[in-house]
Amino acid sequence: MRTTRKRTTGRPLRSGPLACGLAAVLGAGALTGCAQDSGGSGGGDGRTTLSVGVFGVFGYKQAGLYDAYEKLHPDIRIKENSTERNEDYYPALLNHLSANSGLSDIQAVEVDNINEVAGLHADKLVDMAKAEGVRKSDWLDWKWNQAKADSGQVVGLGTDIGPMGVCYRKDLFAKAGLPTDREKVGELWQGDWSKYVDAGERYMKSAPEGTAFMDGAAGLYNGAVSSYPVKYYSADGKLVYKKSEGVRESWDLAMRAIEGDMTGKLKQFDKEWDQGYANGDFASVVCPPWMLGYIKEKAGDKGAGKWDVAAAPRPANWGGSFLTVPKGGKHREEAVELATWLTAPEQQAKLFEKQASFPSSPAAYALPEVKAAKHPYFDDAPIGSIFSEAAEGIPTTPLGPKDQVIKTTISDIGILQVEQQGRKPREGWDAAVKKIDDVVED
Template sequence: MVLTAVAALAGGLLAGCAEDSDEPGGSSGGGGGGGKGKTTLTVGVFGAFGLQEAGLYKEYEKLNPDISIKQNSVQRNENYWPALLTHLSSGSGLSDIQAVEVGNIAELTGTHSGKLMDLGKTSGVDKNSYLGWKWQQGTTDDGKTIGLGTDIGPTGICYRKDLFKKAGLPTDREEVGKLWAGDWNKYLEAGKRYKEKAPKGTAFVDGAAGVMAAVHGSGKEKFYDADGELAYKDSAGVKEGWDLAAEFAEAGLTDKLQQFQPSWDQAFSNASFATVTCPPWMLGYIKDKAGDKGEDQWDVAAAPKPSNWGGSFLTVPEAGKNKEEAAKLVAWLTAPKQQAKLFDKRASFPSASAAYDLPEVKDAKNAYFGDAPVGQIFAKAAQGVPVQPIGPKDGIIQQYLADNGMLAVDQKGTSPDKAWDKAVKTIDNALDQ
């Protein structure tokens, strides 16, 4: 199952749905009359966002016969996002509702909040129903909530039980979680234990960059400080993630793979690595790539520390023709009940913590992963994710640290210091543009 977070984090290489376009407003632009007295609400998304696929639009239309919903999808977020900024600036060409990936939300709260509705004041929206850190991401410093969260990506550690057994490590998910509970360095030590008796041709983890991203997502501060200033060069959390990932590489614990590349996909099928940091949306990805022979060989345990990878928001532009109706639809789509349905149908984990006690989440198990109680595992992780400042260029910094930095350490044996200097230079050049 290929989902929203993959679209953003793997370069948006996903097929869209409904009408494909290079514009966030699609071919129809803003909403308008839908014929026969109906109001047509347009929803601009990127990738296979899941709302339409889960049947939520049809359900809303049935509940509101005077509303018709049309989705406009752009395949790639790197095409969707710049076009959305352009249309926000001009106040034209917008859908009534626009989706925004978590890596871009800070740019809206910081510089474009005046062009978006305050959804926190919409009838039926209860701030207390949502995770505090997710609500804060979509809220400006002066308290205006411009984006209501859809999904999130709380991470666990997916692991191969068969490879762990051969390496003399425990296979029960509770015992596996205890190996590294509370400390990413314990994850490194578990990797060293694995290497001592590792099945031939296997590594402990897929690649160093994945470890780095997970550590970065678990700290109180990452690329920006609490004042919104760029701070990645001096951030203790960034240094911790970089240093630990480099240790994984230099200790020979990685399969030297770059995520979302064909070689990474093939490695799932070949069972060439034993662990990978994984949010809920990745479970379907693993199932697809590992195939039938991986069923009940994979399981999922808690990560050393709660971290988040992915997630999106829905916003309503002030320039829209149907703002009030659009806000009502956003409130309904992001309500706990609908988020639970989206998780049940599409594995998009709810950002509304009130959904965690609903049966679709609380009782959720994944047969492919040994009937792992994924609803409970990921709900616990979600509630422990730190409130972390995010900045407008988080995505660029993360990408270059991984692809222009850590990948060289992992695949070419470049010294961590030299790779860091190269990554910083690349980031600084990109941010100066």
Template sequence: MRTTHRKRTIRTAAVGLAAMMLTATACSSSDDGGSGSGDSDDITLTVGVFGQFGLEEAGLYEEYMELNDHITIEQTSTQENADYYAALLTRLPTGSGLMDIQAIEVANIFEATNELGQYFVDFNDHDVDTGHFLDWKLAQGTDPDGKVVGLGTDTGPMGICYRTDFFEEAGLPTDREEVSALWADDWSAYIEAGEEFAENTTSGAKWVDAGAGLFNAVVNSFPERFYDENGEVVYQESEGVATAWDIAMDAVESDLTAKHDLFTPEWDRGMANGDFATLSCPAWMLGYIQDKSGDAGLGSWDFAHAPVAGNWGGSFLTVTEASRHKDEAVKLAAWLTAPEQQAKLFTERGSFPSSEEAMGFPEVQEASNEYFADAPIGELFSAAAQDIPTLIVGPRDQVIQEGLANGLLTAERQGADRDKAWEDAVKSIENALAD
């Protein structure tokens, strides 16, 4: 609820918490976004997001409404992106039930910029400054004809979050540089450290949260995953997929995983209860862990380099053609994703900028995170971001990724070997791709 004299409110429906993940920020058409009072009639702008996107939590809506006192922002959040995106696909052709601004997860951006592009505004038509974005992030939100459909919010450079109390109890180092050295440049070394942990711990915690999370971290360190540069489905022949599958199955077969289904209440409780000692940690995960672990987790978590740099997650803001307030919606989307707001979202929520300009701000470069033992996250994520490959994104990435994640979860919970689990996952994926 607003605390000022104006009768503006932020209304949040169905507040949700995280999927493949994530938070937001990106580009700017004005320095401060302010229009001043009385510039136009009172307008309500609606924003649709998934998970704990971070815009409201960081106070950005509140700030924008202070700068533009004729604007009220209403956000609707759906917990899981799969549910959110399915509803969006249903609504786009009819134009009914759409928000002025709709967030799009990176796994769905190819579809949004291609076959669904007609349903979204071209930010070029509104003279939005897109020059501050990372080139690869801007390219992901642009269609083949140069139409800018999505303004990038965050990116997901990865590290490893770990529980220092569990590491100490098992005789492993706790200093983040020494921890990083345990598995430097080698995901297999990360598994070996997990095996050492399992032999020595009495905490009852597993080494890692889930095979699916480990798979995502590994596969996203390869430029080619599910599609090749010609748009052909290649996941069955992909080196990245094969490597990630084997690493994840090594963890599963060694009983190193807590067998959690990612982004479910069960996973949330496991994070709070200390079910696992490590998890793959893109930038947006820091805020998620803090929210779920709460005060009880303060002083237990730290952050180290991942074995190999990669990107997991990151989102975009679009403006729908169905919006009745396109100009104002574009201004809001541009302001929310401006370098200044991206830097603020990082310092408040840990969402790493997709704006190259924002990445250079002192508050990003010098940022630390008190909850994670004052880890210099600005320095750590900036270093990781330098080595991120440009991922090839395809139209059915999410279908393939979810199919492989489900295959790993089945192997964890039902004991299927890696070959049988792979065969079943491929069968499920091929059936889904044929629909």
């Protein structure tokens, strides 16, 4: 859902000033040390300044939403504090929450971190379920529940989500003897991620020289595991990834793809992955809406007219964030009002139109900015309807405090050791488990 940032948390990579990323590493003041002024006059003009802490490019400024809000509220001035990478932003956020100081009026939280924030710091955050104008029905149930603490408090309002599709190269599919019409392509693997791998086997039998069916096995794993109702934690908060059906079957699919030589052996968001788009090295990639702009950028003019989007085998989610309001903020009431407005269905629809951030509000799906949305680079694919349908079928999956660590370790250590280093699947799995056990309490 946006432009780009390094994928470590499973959400669009967002670009931002490198200096902010460095500042986040160097000091606890990172959350407020790199402000990007949304416009308007400086201090001393009598206006209340609201600070919004985010990681990367959330798109509010780029979509004109800050300016629109300031016009509706002439007494308000908005300043955005953006840290480039979430892996720098989030530790600093935890430090500031623990100290209950140095916080922006609004703080964004990544989906893979929201459970930990709700578990550790709900007492430091406003219960957004009680905010004026907030209606639970405006959000998908599973999105709303992701930000709910054990007490029932809702610590944040959902911004975007990442319902998955499959982006594919029509020209490469045609050369390999696979269908190219998006409806027929979706039928190839409808209902089962193993059918996606079946299609990969078909592709590889007649693959154009030098091409693979998919970019890498980690993308397949992420898509498949995210379609299960249980991944790494059970509903009662227990760590269950070692016994999880979703993890086991998704891992096995990833291994099958590697053993069948169906992958380009690429790590997503690395330079080689970017070059793979430019060179046409792979024919498909599991893609949320926010990735479409990334593909267009990296594939460039040479890829125009060659890419399309089909429905994923099963509904799954990759990415999404929340806006929280710290209780200790100087302008709590005004911050609650701004966070509520930014996450309202109308603003979510505008953000999708401008930045490809897919709404977490089903009320937005009927609005023209979403319902009629097509993507010209992807052969005018009706992305509004494709991703709306996927969004409404995403399972409610329990989150845990270390979802991000577990997912990243399985992908970047376990899978990559097998895919890139030639280690056996058991060796890759054991290496991932050892690393997870070192940092995650069972």
